[in-house]
Amino acid sequence: MQDYHSLIAGKWVKSSKKLKIENPANQKIIGYLYDVGSQGAKKAIEAAHNAFPNWSGNTAKYRSDILKKWYSLIKKNKKEISKIITLESGKPLKESEAEVEYGASFIEWFAEQSLRVSGEIFNSPDIKKKMMTIKQPIGVVSAITPWNFPLAMVTRKTSAAMACGCTVVLKPSELTPITSIKLAELALKAGVPPGVLNVVNGNPKIIGKSLSTHPFVKKITFTGSTLVGKLLMRNASNTVKSVSLELGGNAPFVVFDDSNLENAVNGLIDSKFRNAGQTCISANRVFVQESVEKKFLDLLINKIESLKIGDGMKNSDIGPLINTKAILKLKSHIKDALKKGANLLCGGSVSTVGELFFQPTVLSNITSKMMAFNNENFGPLVPIILFKNDESLIKMCNDTSYGLAAYFYSQNSKRIWNISEKLEFGMVGVNTGKISTYLNPFGGFKESGIGREGSTDGLEAFLEKKYISWDQN
Ligand code: ADP
Numbered sequence: 001m002q003d004y005h006s007l008i009a010g011k012w013v014k015s016s017k018k019l020k021i022e023n024p025a026n027q028k029i030i031g032y033l034y035d036v037g038s039q040g041a042k043k044a045i046e047a048a049h050n051a052f053p054n055w056s057g058n059t060a061k062y063r064s065d066i067l068k069k070w071y072s073l074i075k076k077n078k079k080e081i082s083k084i085i086t087l088e089s090g091k092p093l094k095e096s097e098a099e100v101e102y103g104a105s106f107i108e109w110f111a112e113q114s115l116r117v118s119g120e121i122f123n124s125p126d127i128k129k130k131m132m133t134i135k136q137p138i139g140v141v142s143a144i145t146p147w148n149f150p151l152a153m154v155t156r157k158t159s160a161a162m163a164c165g166c167t168v169v170l171k172p173s174e175l176t177p178i179t180s181i182k183l184a185e186l187a188l189k190a191g192v193p194p195g196v197l198n199v200v201n202g203n204p205k206i207i208g209k210s211l212s213t214h215p216f217v218k219k220i221t222f223t224g225s226t227l228v229g230k231l232l233m234r235n236a237s238n239t240v241k242s243v244s245l246e247l248g249g250n251a252p253f254v255v256f257d258d259s260n261l262e263n264a265v266n267g268l269i270d271s272k273f274r275n276a277g278q279t280c281i282s283a284n285r286v287f288v289q290e291s292v293e294k295k296f297l298d299l300l301i302n303k304i305e306s307l308k309i310g311d312g313m314k315n316s317d318i319g320p321l322i323n324t325k326a327i328l329k330l331k332s333h334i335k336d337a338l339k340k341g342a343n344l345l346c347g348g349s350v351s352t353v354g355e356l357f358f359q360p361t362v363l364s365n366i367t368s369k370m371m372a373f374n375n376e377n378f379g380p381l382v383p384i385i386l387f388k389n390d391e392s393l394i395k396m397c398n399d400t401s402y403g404l405a406a407y408f409y410s411q412n413s414k415r416i417w418n419i420s421e422k423l424e425f426g427m428v429g430v431n432t433g434k435i436s437t438y439l440n441p442f443g444g445f446k447e448s449g450i451g452r453e454g455s456t457d458g459l460e461a462f463l464e465k466k467y468i469s470w471d472q473n
Pocket of ligand 1: 207
């Protein structure tokens, strides 16, 4: 059984306390993760602090060339990394392969974009003065990432930070740490200097406390639950650290009467069943206009029946949920909905494939009083809500404290513009269930987060703008 350690100041650091890493498809132990605790976190922050002057003091081109090497090494090792992702997260291998491509694309993008970071020179109102701004890296960054995209969430944060000249302490999810460890090995191979990228593993509460309170840390970038995001924000407030948060979602997926229903079903399958529904932008509430209910549901259930549930290594479409907690949550949402009057159209229970595999489930007659409407289901559950007109629909869509992603299908251009404007969500998919690329600003409104990742905004999150007023006398 392999042991996995933390990377601090360019060295793999051992410790005595270990956690099990399990394959969710069969609960077999695939390795042991050694917990470096708060002492390890502190050492990693100090290492990042010490590495900052040289890394930030070098040219953008120097950093960009190293990041491009990292990108190439990840692409070269795609097969091995994809297998690691599937083993520790459970997602189907084809999705892991897509994640490697998607995750690597951030490194290439930020390596290129960082060459274009620039300041401004203004027309000064005072003839003797020159006024300008320059952009500088914010400093040491704490990055905390979730289990569901063990590669892409890491590269989206770390490559943007490193491209700007920041140094990083990464705490990956303890459920899926091996991918990060592999990424860090490749980063060292690519020439990332010691201390620029540190990886600390172990108990999230203890390590998270150090990463969010240490005065050397200038920025926290986090993807995960709203609960933990709020806690980190509170911790950050003591030393006024900058925060970027990508938190939970409650995405509406709307099927209007004028939509292409085949496309809508395919889009819903993409959005809902990727990673067995365990993504923050998964469709969480499906609104169907009354007149197309029957046709849409027939098409949907037909399509769902063709999906193969099974071990991600064995060419399946839907893998396991991550752990028993996820199964219990989904079961409680279904039980609550059925008790309050929902109808079960298919699925509804754990699959015979294994104890963490859940059948794709469709519930109709969902109302805003149900847990499945108000909470992230994070599983292969499709809650159907019928609607009559655009006004009542918008009200229901926005009736949530979340605001990450929303999707709708329509062929009517006036409606497309109107609905896009009125949805209180950071990202809107029109006639598509796939919205994520390196190019789009990824992030949410309301309690779904603060800031944007990817796109040109992704670099701004790690840069400070400095104003210089220069009296030439
Ligand atoms: P999810 O439900 O998506 O796993 P979490 O917010 O629990 O969301 O986890 C996301 C990341 O936050 C993981 O790396 C996890 O280890 C970490 N985490 C969990 N609890 C805390 C905490 N109290 N402080 C800091 N990080 C935490």
